[in-house]
Amino acid sequence: MKTWCLCQICTCGRHHCPHGTTRIYENSGESCATTEYLEKYPSYGSVLPPQSLKPKEEFRAYRGKMEGITTFKSDYRPYEIDKQPRHAPEGYKPKQGVIDLGTTYKRDFNSYKVQPVVIIRPLERQQVKKGKLDTVPTYKDDYRAWDIQKSELYKPQQTYYPPTVRFGNSTTFQDDYVPREIKPRQSCKPSPAVERSTIPFSCNTSHRLDYVPHRPEFNLARPKDSYKPPDQPLEDLTTHRCDFQGLVGETAKICRPAHTRVAQDAPFEGSTEFRDSFQAWALPAPQVQKALEYVPPAGTMQLQSTSHLDYVPHQATRVLPIRPASRRRNHNFPFQGKSTTKQDFPAWESCRQGLIKQGPQIPSPSGKFDGLSTFRSHYVPHELIATESCKPADAPLKRPLPFDDITTYSLEYMPKKLETCPASYPSPPGYLFETTNSQGHKFFRKIAPAVKAF
Numbered sequence: 001m002k003t004w005c006l007c008q009i010c011t012c013g014r015h016h017c018p019h020g021t022t023r024i025y026e027n028s029g030e031s032c033a034t035t036e037y038l039e040k041y042p043s044y045g046s047v048l049p050p051q052s053l054k055p056k057e058e059f060r061a062y063r064g065k066m067e068g069i070t071t072f073k074s075d076y077r078p079y080e081i082d083k084q085p086r087h088a089p090e091g092y093k094p095k096q097g098v099i100d101l102g103t104t105y106k107r108d109f110n111s112y113k114v115q116p117v118v119i120i121r122p123l124e125r126q127q128v129k130k131g132k133l134d135t136v137p138t139y140k141d142d143y144r145a146w147d148i149q150k151s152e153l154y155k156p157q158q159t160y161y162p163p164t165v166r167f168g169n170s171t172t173f174q175d176d177y178v179p180r181e182i183k184p185r186q187s188c189k190p191s192p193a194v195e196r197s198t199i200p201f202s203c204n205t206s207h208r209l210d211y212v213p214h215r216p217e218f219n220l221a222r223p224k225d226s227y228k229p230p231d232q233p234l235e236d237l238t239t240h241r242c243d244f245q246g247l248v249g250e251t252a253k254i255c256r257p258a259h260t261r262v263a264q265d266a267p268f269e270g271s272t273e274f275r276d277s278f279q280a281w282a283l284p285a286p287q288v289q290k291a292l293e294y295v296p297p298a299g300t301m302q303l304q305s306t307s308h309l310d311y312v313p314h315q316a317t318r319v320l321p322i323r324p325a326s327r328r329r330n331h332n333f334p335f336q337g338k339s340t341t342k343q344d345f346p347a348w349e350s351c352r353q354g355l356i357k358q359g360p361q362i363p364s365p366s367g368k369f370d371g372l373s374t375f376r377s378h379y380v381p382h383e384l385i386a387t388e389s390c391k392p393a394d395a396p397l398k399r400p401l402p403f404d405d406i407t408t409y410s411l412e413y414m415p416k417k418l419e420t421c422p423a424s425y426p427s428p429p430g431y432l433f434e435t436t437n438s439q440g441h442k443f444f445r446k447i448a449p450a451v452k453a454f
Helices: 037-041 073-074 104-108 138-142 170-174 206-210 237-241 273-277 306-310 342-346 376-380 407-414
Strands: 003-005 432-437 441-444
Touching: 003 432
Parallel strands: none
Antiparallel strands: 003 441, 432 441
């Protein structure tokens, strides 16, 4: 007899078998209706989700009164403005006489009568097809096929064949070449030995011979100016400090809700797949490996190396420096700081040239500034006329006839009885539980109605 699954019995579409298997040692590819977690895990009561701590995006208006005084209003001083005299434009005066509207085109052009152009395109002639056209074209009549034979190849036959025996003759290079012994070239590099001269070193230079030392002059140290603080105090008062008035406000309230933790004191008594499949095994205690005791080697240690044994000390003298002793001459007479440049080019007294500034070409105004622009002088104010609103009145339209509220939905709608899905019951009515397969699907068998005997 045919069996029905829970998802097949469902009529509302909400009860169906989930996909995927829960067995560890079985993977048949079929879907499973229930899981071991849903069967053995105890469900808790309704727990509300935690509330969001994010503040609401609201505009908080300032409740205090705003002062409409600004620095511009306080510092601005209005001046008396005189109206600028308006320039009256002259009226238009038409010229006397008659305008000559004649042109050279009207005078020289002669009009002609033009007829419509005759169509040159011939009329279409329809050809009537009466029978099949059986003709021979000139190409087929003049062209005749010739019997052409295939031409023979003029390529000569290959008469050369490569030899199979190895080539054993010598070349001209091998016959003319005579091997000779290679002699190393004599090195042109000088010997690294230092050759010391017998002549004493002459350390005199042109600078030492021609240089005359002079006594330098002492520079006068300029005394530093001491810092003098100002007598008046610093005016650090700003417009913000003058205009700002601190208002007493309340501290911000904490928007965080109270933390309600849902917990149970009783331990978890249910079994899980991890507890059933993985059991605790008894493990032996780890063995500690003992370290071996250090045993020093017998005998004495030889601390002599090959360098100590093979080294032979030699008596050597310290190398004397080649640099000669400085022969500095001390003179007591003062330094004469005169030169040919200072004597031939004496300093001249010069005065700084003043600025070459041209005088103002436009004379500055002497009277009071009017401050009147051309826009203000020519502007003529007009009275504004308000436009009439074309929006209809909001008065409801009243009709003596009753409102016709009949629609096609109200005429064609047929109320139906709400039926409860049989899969929502623990045991669907009209079905008898039969088996549960390895994947968790519950199958039911439909109960046949009893037939009464007549």
